[in-house]
Each structure stands twice: as structure tokens, then as C-alpha cells.
Amino acid sequence: EPEVTQTPSHQVTQMGQEVILRCVPISNHLYFYWYRQILGQKVEFLVSFYNNEISEKSEIFDDQFSVERPDGSNFTLKIRSTKLEDSAMYFCASKLDQYNEQFFGPGTRLTVL
Amino acid sequence: DQQVKQNSPSLSVQEGRISILNCDYTNSMFDYFLWYKKYPAEGPTFLISISSIKDKNEDGRFTVFLNKSAKHLSLHIVPSQPGDSAVYFCAASAKNYGQNFVFGPGTRLSVLP
Numbered sequence: 001e002p003e004v005t006q007t008p009s010h011q012v013t014q015m016g017q018e019v020i021l022r023c024v025p026i027s028n029h030l031y032f033y034w035y036r037q038i039l040g041q042k043v044e045f046l047v048s049f050y051n052n053e054i055s056e057k058s059e060i061f062d063d064q065f066s067v068e069r070p071d072g073s074n075f076t077l078k079i080r081s082t083k084l085e086d087s088a089m090y091f092c093a094s095k096l097d098q099y100n101e102q103f104f105g106p107g108t109r110l111t112v113l
Numbered sequence: 114d115q116q117v118k119q120n121s122p123s124l125s126v127q128e129g130r131i132s133i134l135n136c137d138y139t140n141s142m143f144d145y146f147l148w149y150k151k152y153p154a155e156g157p158t159f160l161i162s163i164s165s166i167k168d169k170n171e172d173g174r175f176t177v178f179l180n181k182s183a184k185h186l187s188l189h190i191v192p193s194q195p196g197d198s199a200v201y202f203c204a205a206s207a208k209n210y211g212q213n214f215v216f217g218p219g220t221r222l223s224v225l226p
Contacts, residue, residue, distance in 0.1 A: 104156035
């Protein structure tokens with residue numbers, strides 16, 4: 001069964017460093033998402049991506065964040081200068097079309113020290 | 114601003130009995146709802162969905178009920194099994210808002226053998 005994959009499973013970084021979180025969505029899916037879940041809190045929407053551009057982003061997704069689909073298979077989230085409060089689980093999701101549910105990856109745990 | 118609420122942070126049920134998880138929303142523009150199940154260290158897994166044109170959707174042991182006038186939905190699991198023990202998230206989206214999901218805070222279900 002096709003699935004969304006994410007690497008790495010755990011990333012530890014120093015405050016101020018750049019991180020890139022990687023996702024491989026399900027191959028024929030067209031819509032891509034990033035969510036995050038801070039420990040003990042709810043899952044929060046960050047950004048959606050369709051047709052090679054951002055379709056929507058939340059207040060959390062400020063200038064420190066960017067997304068890219070560099071090669072037609074990977075979907076990446078970059079945080080330019082990490083802050084302590086960026087520590088969270090980051091989930092990538094994809095869906096086939098606007099009528100279907102999103103499929104989530106297993107998440108990347110980001111720890112900012 | 115909690116647009117999607119799950120007022121019970123946890124629920125314990127005996128194996129074989131019915132589990133009822135509740136979700137309330139405030140945004141009347143929401144027209145599509147999903148339930149996700151999440152095990153520790155994994156991403157959310159889609160369980161069942163319902164669109165606002167229906168008031169009930171059933172899939173095996175899982176039934177979702179939607180009461181639009183009350184802005185309330187519930188997930189029924191019958192019979193509950195120990196493997197159902199997980200955190201259940203209610204999520205809502207609106208076509209006009211790009212279909213990005215707003216998640217509730219989750220309810221931790223424990224099914225006791």
C-alpha cells in the first residue's frame with residue numbers, strides 16, 4: 001500500500017541553525033501539506049502546496065519557513081533559523097485530489113537546543 | 114481561537130462496549146469532517162469522513178454522526194477493541210478555505226480488556 005514517508009525520523013539542531021525536513025508524498029498525489037504538533041498540543045496546519053506553489057499558509061508559516069518540491073518526488077520544509085519554540089513533530093501529508101482525504105507521514109521529531 | 118473542540122481529553126471503555134468520541138466546531142463554513150487515529154510515534158491515520166450533505170456515515174465498526182444545527186459530530190466505535198486505544202483527532206475543512214484541515218486537540222481512548 002502506498003504511503004507517505006519522511007526523513008529523518010528525529011532531527012536535533014542548535015538554535016539559529018537551518019534544518020530541512022524531507023517528505024516523499026504518495027506518487028500520484030497532487031496536494032501536499034505540512035503540519036506540526038508541539039508536544040501536548042494539537043496538530044496545527046502550516047502550509048499547503050499545489051501546482052508548484054503555496055496555496056495557503058497559516059500565521060505560523062512566517063519568513064523563516066519555506067517549502068519546495070525540487071524534483072517532482074520530494075517535498076521539503078526548510079526552517080532557516082530555528083528557534084526553541086520550533087521543537088515539535090512535523091507531519092507531511094498528501095492527497096490525490098480535492099475530494100479525498102489526506103494521508104499523513106510518520107512525522108519528523110525536531111528538537112531545537 | 115478553538116474552531117474545533119474535543120472537550121474530553123481522555124476516555125476509558127471496556128472491551129466490547131461502545132466508544133463515543135465527541136467533537137464540536139464553531140465555524141459554520143466547515144463542510145467536510147474527518148476522524149484520524151494516532152498511535153504514539155506515528156502520523157495520524159485516516160479513519161472515516163463525512164461531508165455536510167450527510168448526517169451519518171458508517172464503515173465497519175466505525176460510524177460518524179453529524180448534527181449540523183448543533184455543529185456537533187461524534188464517532189461511535191462498536192464493539193471497542195484494545196487495538197482501538199489511541200488518540201483520536203476530529204478535523205474539519207471548508208472548500209472555500211482551501212480545504213486545509215483544522216484539528217481538534219484530540220481524545221485519548223483507552224479500551225480496557
